[in-house]
Amino acid sequence: MENGEDGKTGESEPVPQTQQLCRFFSQGRYCSYGKKCKFLHVRDDASAHEKKTIRTFSQLDVTPPPANNTRAAPAAGRRPCRYFISGHCSMEDRCRFWHPPQIPTVDNMPVSGNQTRPAQRMPPVPRPSILQEVKLCDLTEDLANQLRDTEIKQLKKRFPKDQLIVQERSDGKLIYYRATVQATDPDWPFDLNEIDIMVSFPGNYPQEIFTLDIPLDQDLPPVMARHVQQASLDWLQAKHATNQLLGKIELLFRPFLRWLDRSLERLFTEGARQLKKDVDLEKAGLQFIPYQELQATVCEKSENDHSSDPASDTAAAADADEDASTEGKLEKRECERSMEGGKLLHPGCDEEQQQEEEEASHLVENIKISDPRRGTEVKVLGLRLGENTATVVAQQITVCLQCNRCKVTADLTLTGRTACTAQCEKCNASINAAFRPCMLHHYSDILGYLDLHNAAPADLVLQDCDLVLGCLSCSKECPVQNLSYGQTKEFNCEHCHSKLSILAESTRFQYIQPRTNKIGSSTVNYKTVRDPAVQKGKPLPEKGTCKHYKQSHRWLRFPCCGRAYPCDVCHDEDQDHPMELATRMICGYCAKEQPYGNGKSCISCGSMMTRGARSSHWEGGLGCRNKVKMSRNDRQKYVNTNKTVSRKAASEKK
Known part of the structure; x- marks a missing residue:
């Protein structure tokens, strides 16, 4: 009893070490046993913190708050809230850490004999707001x-x-x-x-x-x-x-x-x-000049010409201001009109000055197309030129034309700016055609324009076209032949041996509607021309079918001649050379040219160009598997028909 009473009264004595500490509670973790735990619920930092708090109050000579205050002594294991100590805790009473009682301010603290009052901390001075x-x-x-x-x-x-x-x-x-x-x-x-x-x-x-x-x-x-x-x-x-x-x-x-x-x-x-x-x-040998710089140069030159005109220096003293203002307005209007037309003309200037001004505007005329966009545009799709390939010009092309009267197709070879006249083999209709070439480069994919009469373009035989490629390294031209769609043509320059390359995926024909010319009150209308036979996004003639294959909605491009036919039989009927297997095909629903693929849908419209590989025979499991629809000539139709089947198996099968 004496030891028990001493244990109750002596609070400062340490806890006997015979009983172990609860490892959950001592580490600040939750103990599920609570008060029923057989280990001690004591933390070392709690006693140390109590001693530190008592020492702080004793140094300040302040009486600690009464013991019955719940905030005065922290619960076992509760650490002080660092936010509350620094000034403010947003959790307030809900905070799980200990909020120590407020310590009196320095001014209200009593000062003992030899103790000096600690220096008062000045509040931060608010920064003056800058006027923004x-x-x-x-x-x-x-x-x-x-x-x-x-x-x-x-x-x-x-x-x-x-x-x-x-x-x-x-x-x-x-x-x-x-x-x-x-x-x-x-x-x-x-x-x-x-x-x-x-x-x-x-x-x-x-x-x-x-x-x-x-x-x-x-x-x-x-x-x-x-x-x-x-x-x-x-x-x-x-x-x-x-x-x-x-x-x-x-x-x-x-x-x-x-x-x-x-x-x-x-x-x-x-x-x-x-x-x-x-x-x-x-x-590429081109120069881009912004319109603002060109206009500023031309206007500056015109002002210099006017300032050097001796006629402007002689004027009457009385009407000088009026004449100058009127003349300036007229010149400004004429300058605006001349800038719209692309030439600059001034009254009172001689022919030499006008020639100089025309030379200044020569840069604008260089980028203009000499021939307007008319006829049928031949555009190369998927054009890719190599790094050293500057320009491409077609000297001779072979076009597959379709007669507007009898729909018979035939090949016609055209050279640049030379008209060609031919007759249809079936109806003897007169066909006129001419080709106006353009320059292909990295920023233009237009091969040229076709002027056709009584015919419509169907295909461009790229393999029979003669092209000329310009080299960036030596600025020389090299001829190119035997190009194929979808294949990159690589060769070396004949002069500097630089590597040149060109790739074309397909060709598109687009008829350009001519503009109507208004002469007075009457309007001149051009004769309507039939659209090209093959247009991207529109079906092929007869949806790509022929008399040999009614379920094949596509054209095949054969590498032996570079031409497109609906089937191999059509190729043999029109050509006399041995046929090679097709490597590319054209969809009959959208006219999209793409690599050859058997049993695959179109990569553009998703349509199936051929009927599925289904027949009335077994064909090793690839054909018909329904014995009711299977052909009687197929031996798989009557396989296992005489086999004995139990009633149980038959009922389960049903």
């Missing part, structure tokens, strides 16, 4: 100047001195700030990850947007620099217009930097695509 935007109705001149100064200060703080160059104009009105903006994306895909920008803030900023220029004296190509500058100006103007509609004025430099950082990869990618187009055009 104001309402448009509250904007004054002083406030606008304050906003402009704030923007300039932020710019100088944003960029260090080694990345910021300040340039002042000669008149001192504008100051240009040139800074280097670097991409912050860790997965930046380009080698160049920075760009220089030059900004200047006008006197009425932020009522107007600041000027932005991308200097050309940096590693960025000029094409990409112009694209980034134009996209940035468009964003600034759109943002400024939005603020005007909302009735507010906002500082736009820092939002612009954030937008530029997010959009820099996209702008570089789009600029790189434009750069690639210019490089390809330069390799």
Whole structure:
């Protein structure tokens, strides 16, 4: 009893070690036995925390709160809430951690004899808000100047001195700030990850947007620099217009930097695509001049010509202003009219000046097509040219034409710009045809135009066409023959031995409707011409069937001659050479040319071009398997018919 009473009264004595601690409760985990657990529910950090709390209160000479307070002493194993100690806990009474009682402030604490009051911690001084935007109705001149100064200060703080160059104009009105903006994306895909920008803030900023220029004296190509500058100006103007509609004025430099950082990869990618187009055009021997630059050059030259005209210097003193204004209006109207027509003519100019102006507009005439788009367009689908292949021109083509009267097809060979006259073998109808070639390159797949009379095109025999390929390396031309659809033709240049290649998937014919010419009040209508026999997206004649095979809705292209026939029998009837197995076929429902495949549907429309492989015979299990529909000549029809079957098996089978 004495040991028991001493154990109850002596709270500071340690717990005897004969009984083990509960490993769940001591680790802060949940013990499912609770008070019935045979192990001790004691934590080492609880006693240490109580001692630390008592020591803290004793040093501050503050009387601890009464023992009956539930918040005064933490429950066994409860740790103090670090959020409550730091100032605020959003869980409040629902928090599962211990909220210690509030300690009196330093000012209210009593100070003993030799103790000094600890230094009072000053509250953080709130940062004054920087003026970023104001309402448009509250904007004054002083406030606008304050906003402009704030923007300039932020710019100088944003960029260090080694990345910021300040340039002042000669008149001192504008100051240009040139800074280097670097991409912050860790997965930046380009080698160049920075760009220089030059900004200047006008006197009425932020009522107007600041000027932005991308200097050309940096590693960025000029094409990409112009694209980034134009996209940035468009964003600034759109943002400024939005603020005007909302009735507010906002500082736009820092939002612009954030937008530029997010959009820099996209702008570089789009600029790189434009750069690639210019490089390809330069390799092909072409030059692209924007219309704005050409118009500015022509107008500048016209102004110089007018300034050098001596007749403009002699004018009467009294009517000088009126004559000048009237003359300027007339010249402006005539300049606009001449620009619409593609030529620039001025009254009072001699023939030499007009010739010089025509030479200036010669660049526009070079890109115009000499012959308008008329007749039947021959377009090569799936054209792929090699890296060193610049242009392709057809010198001679072989076209399969169909008579409009009797629907009989025949081959006709045409050369460039030479008319050909023939007669139909069946009805003796007169057929006239002419071919106007065009230049094939990476940005054009039009082979030329056909002018036909009493005939419609059915197919282009590519194997009998004579083409000329231009080499990018030596700018020489090489003849090419025996091309096949769907096969890449590779060979070496005859002059520089560079590798050239060309691939064509199929050919499409499209009739171009002519425009109606209005002469006064009457209208001249052209004679209607029948559409081509083979058009992509429309069925073939008779849906690709023939008199030999009524269930085959396709045409086969035979590699021996490069021509398309409905079947092998039709090929043998028309040609006298040995037949080779077809490698390509044309769908009879949509006229899509594709690789040959037996029993497969069309890759374009999904239609089955042949009937399924079903017959009335067994054929090893691939044919008919129903003995009722099976042919009587098939031995599988009566197999196992005399076999004895039990009634049980027959009933189960039923």
